[in-house]
Amino acid sequence: xxxxxxxxxxxxxxxxxxxxxxxxxxxxxRDDVVLERLPEKGDPALAQLKRMRAALAGDPRNVELAVSVxxxxxxxxxxxxxxxxxxxxxxxxxxxxxxxxxPASAWLLRATVKQTQHDFAGSLRDLDAxxxxxxxxxxxxxTRATVLTVVGRYADARRDCAALAGRASAIVVIGCEATPAxxxxxxxxxxxxxxxxxxxxxxxxxxREWALTLAAEIAERLGxxxxxxxxxxxxxxxxxxxxxxxxxxxDFLLDRGRARDVLTLLRDDARNDSLLLRLALxxxxxxxxxxxxxxxxxxxxxxFDAAHRRGDSMHRRxxxxxxxxxxxxxxxxxxxxxxxxxxxxxxxxxxxxxxxARAAGEIR
Amino acid sequence: MIxxxxxxxxxxxxxxxxxxxxxASDSYVTIQRDGAALSGRWDIAxxxxxxxxxLDVDGDGxxxxxxxxxxxxxxxxxALPRLRVSSAGERCMLEPVSWGIDTHTDGTxxxxxxxxxxxxxxxxxxxDYRLFEGLxxxxxxxxNFVENGESRSVAFSADAPQRILGGETGGRLRQVATYVNxxxxxxxxxxxxxxxxxxxxxxxxxxxxxxRWESARSFRAVFVDVGKVVTAFTLAHSITLTLAALSIVVLxxxxxxxxxxxxxxxxxxxxxxxxVRNGRWIAAFGFGLLHGFGFAGALHxxxxxxxxxxxSLAGFNLGVEAGQLAIVxxxxxxxxxxxxxxxxxxxxLGGGSAAIAAVATVWLVERAFDVGVFSALAAR
Numbered sequence: 001x002x003x004x005x006x007x008x009x010x011x012x013x014x015x016x017x018x019x020x021x022x023x024x025x026x027x028x029x030r031d032d033v034v035l036e037r038l039p040e041k042g043d044p045a046l047a048q049l050k051r052m053r054a055a056l057a058g059d060p061r062n063v064e065l066a067v068s069v070x071x072x073x074x075x076x077x078x079x080x081x082x083x084x085x086x087x088x089x090x091x092x093x094x095x096x097x098x099x100x101x102x103p104a105s106a107w108l109l110r111a112t113v114k115q116t117q118h119d120f121a122g123s124l125r126d127l128d129a130x131x132x133x134x135x136x137x138x139x140x141x142x143t144r145a146t147v148l149t150v151v152g153r154y155a156d157a158r159r160d161c162a163a164l165a166g167r168a169s170a171i172v173v174i175g176c177e178a179t180p181a182x183x184x185x186x187x188x189x190x191x192x193x194x195x196x197x198x199x200x201x202x203x204x205x206x207x208r209e210w211a212l213t214l215a216a217e218i219a220e221r222l223g224x225x226x227x228x229x230x231x232x233x234x235x236x237x238x239x240x241x242x243x244x245x246x247x248x249x250x251d252f253l254l255d256r257g258r259a260r261d262v263l264t265l266l267r268d269d270a271r272n273d274s275l276l277l278r279l280a281l282x283x284x285x286x287x288x289x290x291x292x293x294x295x296x297x298x299x300x301x302x303x304f305d306a307a308h309r310r311g312d313s314m315h316r317r318x319x320x321x322x323x324x325x326x327x328x329x330x331x332x333x334x335x336x337x338x339x340x341x342x343x344x345x346x347x348x349x350x351x352x353x354x355x356x357a358r359a360a361g362e363i364r
Numbered sequence: 365m366i367x368x369x370x371x372x373x374x375x376x377x378x379x380x381x382x383x384x385x386x387x388a389s390d391s392y393v394t395i396q397r398d399g400a401a402l403s404g405r406w407d408i409a410x411x412x413x414x415x416x417x418x419l420d421v422d423g424d425g426x427x428x429x430x431x432x433x434x435x436x437x438x439x440x441x442x443a444l445p446r447l448r449v450s451s452a453g454e455r456c457m458l459e460p461v462s463w464g465i466d467t468h469t470d471g472t473x474x475x476x477x478x479x480x481x482x483x484x485x486x487x488x489x490x491x492d493y494r495l496f497e498g499l500x501x502x503x504x505x506x507x508n509f510v511e512n513g514e515s516r517s518v519a520f521s522a523d524a525p526q527r528i529l530g531g532e533t534g535g536r537l538r539q540v541a542t543y544v545n546x547x548x549x550x551x552x553x554x555x556x557x558x559x560x561x562x563x564x565x566x567x568x569x570x571x572x573x574x575x576r577w578e579s580a581r582s583f584r585a586v587f588v589d590v591g592k593v594v595t596a597f598t599l600a601h602s603i604t605l606t607l608a609a610l611s612i613v614v615l616x617x618x619x620x621x622x623x624x625x626x627x628x629x630x631x632x633x634x635x636x637x638x639x640v641r642n643g644r645w646i647a648a649f650g651f652g653l654l655h656g657f658g659f660a661g662a663l664h665x666x667x668x669x670x671x672x673x674x675x676s677l678a679g680f681n682l683g684v685e686a687g688q689l690a691i692v693x694x695x696x697x698x699x700x701x702x703x704x705x706x707x708x709x710x711x712x713l714g715g716g717s718a719a720i721a722a723v724a725t726v727w728l729v730e731r732a733f734d735v736g737v738f739s740a741l742a743a744r
Contacts, residue, residue, distance in 0.1 A: 025464030031430030041425025087500035
């Protein structure tokens with residue numbers, strides 16, 4: 001055997017041995033091999049968050065700095081769908097994480113972090129105490145209304161929204177009211193109020209994007225699909241990166257059978273679990289994307305497995321959808337959807353519960 | 365041919381930098397135990413290490429192999445103190461053997477291969493995991509524990525940083541056997557318990573008459589007397605061992621250990637200047653309650669597997685009883701045969717009791733005042 005052929009064979013064997021076995025650790029050949037790209041690369045806001053966290057490490061009881069770090073970390077978590085930032089937000093609030101001798105600004109963020117962890121009971125406990133001490137806190141009231149809506153307590157949520165009148169701009173009060181009202185049989189009135197508030201040009205871009213997303217969701221439930229599409233697009237124009245909005249719009253497109261549009265929308269969002277799920281659901285319907293679908297299906301299975309290993313149950317709604325629509329396992333999907341329903345009760349939670357129950361033959 | 369090789373290598377290069385998922389922070393620990401020896405690996409996300417140690421020295425947002433390789437000692441010095449592995453109450457040594465890189469669903473991880481050794485191979489391993497404590501309360505340590513060809517998964521979190529593992533692999537029978545064995549060894553090597561028991565048993569082959577020791581006439585009477593003492597002791601320490609092991613009653617170990625030493629002193633002195641005669645079983649019961657707390661302390665160090673608490677506890681207790689019976693069955697015929705001799709009465713009963721009282725007095729001082737008399741003497 002010639003030296004060249006031996007070398008070629010060795011190279012081949014190395015490639016074969018290295019490629020499939022992701023579980024075997026390797027030692028990079030050179031020092032300049034880039035192993036990881038940190039999220040702050042090319043993102044000045046995240047780079048600043050990192051500097052602020054370093055400053056906070058040297059002054060951990062500085063409430064002002066801690067609150068600022070927690071708020072920025074929460075924003076990053078929502079924007080990127082990256083839960084590591086939620087851990088950072090909680091860490092910043094560590095001196096005020098337990099007990100009730102807590103400055104209002106830190107307490108509100110504590111309730112917000114708990115809500116992102118789906119600890120709705122804990123979040124409501126904090127917000128109740130906060131509002132009992134100071135009923136004029138508008139942001140706390142709005143947050144409580146949101147949590148109450150997620151757990152399906154619409155009447156309580158609307159009471160909070162009504163109490164916001166005079167303490168927040170009209171568009172915020174109406175946006176607060178819109179979802180619980182629309183789910184209590186008053187969709188048309190809630191929708192009209194939202195449109196009026198939007199026409200009045202109130203609120204900053206963030207508030208308007210939020211209100212437009214709410215309008216899109218209500219219009220879709222009302223069956224006015226053209227209006228819904230228009231609201232989604234207007235909202236996207238205001239903030240094309242909002243992961244919640246992308247997910248809601250992707251679901252709208254999937255229900256209309258527009259899988260290809262979903263691919264365009266979510267092409268760069270495979271990092272985010274719930275957006276990857278929508279991407280896979282779209283690819284599943286496109287025969288020419290079956291390879292991408294298979295890879296994303298396996299990736300999702302691995303991520304749900306990883307979540308189970310760490311004892312997370314936050315993504316039961318998404319996992320139920322995955323088990324039902326992608327794996328065709330109605331029984332597991334139903335169990336997940338049932339568990340999920342005990343914690344959160346949004347329209348999407350009810351929908352997956354009904355779909356899973358129907359597929360499992362429990363209802364017709 | 366060449367083209368395909370190039371293609372394969374290119375694919376590999378792509379695999380090394382996947383589009384990573386977002387996931388909360390986890391580290392992956394595998395610990396394999398073989399007797400006192402430990403081996404394993406620990407995968408920690410580079411992003412998290414950067415968060416704790418600032419790996420990205422040049423601040424360009426990229427972590428290179430050079431930035432990891434030159435910080436291996438720092439990473440080990442940060443991580444290893446935050447993973448405490450203990451066996452039989454003593455911390456096991458853990459050290460890095462080699463380093464590598466691996467990818468998980470959410471990015472690239474540093475891989476530390478580990479080797480370790482425990483001073484004593486107890487039935488269980490106690491783990492205390494606190495990596496990134498204070499930096500990320502949502503961080504989890506996902507442990508895979510391998511023993512006897514079986515593996516178990518455990519998730520550590522800020523709310524649950526401690527777990528006791530092991531002692532439940534290899535089937536129920538094996539597990540009970542492990543704890544029976546530990547119980548036997550504990551009574552045999554726990555000199556305070558043995559000396560207490562012997563102090564109570566030494567006079568059993570004699571009886572006190574007109575301020576003098578007389579030989580007991582029937583073996584039967586002696587057997588009944590010994591049986592009463594042993595049963596009372598067993599009953600008492602079983603009760604308190606169970607209460608303490610289940611954390612129903614908890615006493616400070618310094619009081620318990622001092623009390624046990626005192627019980628040995630009193631039992632031995634009673635042989636020299638008899639006060640309690642026929643009621644020795646009552647003393648056995650009373651002080652036995654104290655000794656049970658002592659056994660519980662030893663069992664606590666060994667650790668009880670959460671999954672089979674009752675079984676392990678029963679096994680340990682059974683072992684203690686078996687070890688105790690072995691001592692009694694060795695002692696009784698010998699003492700009965702020698703009971704009339706001068707050697708037994710003066711040397712064994714008199715001298716032995718005096719020696720026991722002396723040793724136990726030193727223990728009492730050591731334990732009550734937390735000083736090392738024996739160790740200070742040994743150090744000279």
